[in-house]
Amino acid sequence: MRIPKVLLSIANGVCARAPRARASNAPKVAGHLQDRFVVHHNEKWIPLDEASRIMYDELAGTKWRAMADKEATLEERLNYLAAHLVRNAPIEGRSPPSMEHRPIPSGDFESGIVKGGGRYFQRDYQSYLTFLDLRIKEADLQDALKKMKA
Numbered sequence: 846m847r848i849p850k851v852l853l854s855i856a857n858g859v860c861a862r863a864p865r866a867r868a869s870n871a872p873k874v875a876g877h878l879q880d881r882f883v884v885h886h887n888e889k890w891i892p893l894d895e896a897s898r899i900m901y902d903e904l905a906g907t908k909w910r911a912m913a914d915k916e917a918t919l920e921e922r923l924n925y926l927a928a929h930l931v932r933n934a935p936i937e938g939r940s941p942p943s944m945e946h947r948p949i950p951s952g953d954f955e956s957g958i959v960k961g962g963g964r965y966f967q968r969d970y971q972s973y974l975t976f977l978d979l980r981i982k983e984a985d986l987q988d989a990l991k992k993m994k995a
Contacts, residue, residue: 890937890983900989928958931959934989936979936981938965939976956970
């Protein structure tokens with residue numbers, strides 16, 4: 846079977862424009878992509894803002910939901926639940942401009958406020974966001990929900 850010249854020239858043009866990683870840089874690039882887009886170490890990570898929405902739904906009819914519903918806005922309701930979670934479950938986040946997620950000691954959350962429904966954290970004495978891309982392991986979220994429902 847012959848491949849038409851038009852298709853060959855298109856394929857060559859696409860290959861010529863494809864980004865090429867140097868051999869020394871490839872493992873580092875692959876590591877960042879794996880950390881951001883793939884289940885890490887066979888554990889599912891849930892963004893904290895999504896976890897606070899899950900909590901809101903799962904805690905219907907509990908004192909936690911009633912307390913959250915006293916907040917004025919939807920974002921403040923989610924912030925309330927996320928704030929409880931960051932003080933009682935292992936959380937990871939990244940400190941800008943780093944792209945690497947690291948565990949955040951729960952004591953670090955005592956000196957600031959969770960914002961964006963759980964998307965980020967800002968210390969009281971800093972004008973910039975302290976931690977971004979907060980996340981929790983799915984198993985830790987389930988454990989926290991069990992304790993809150995009990």
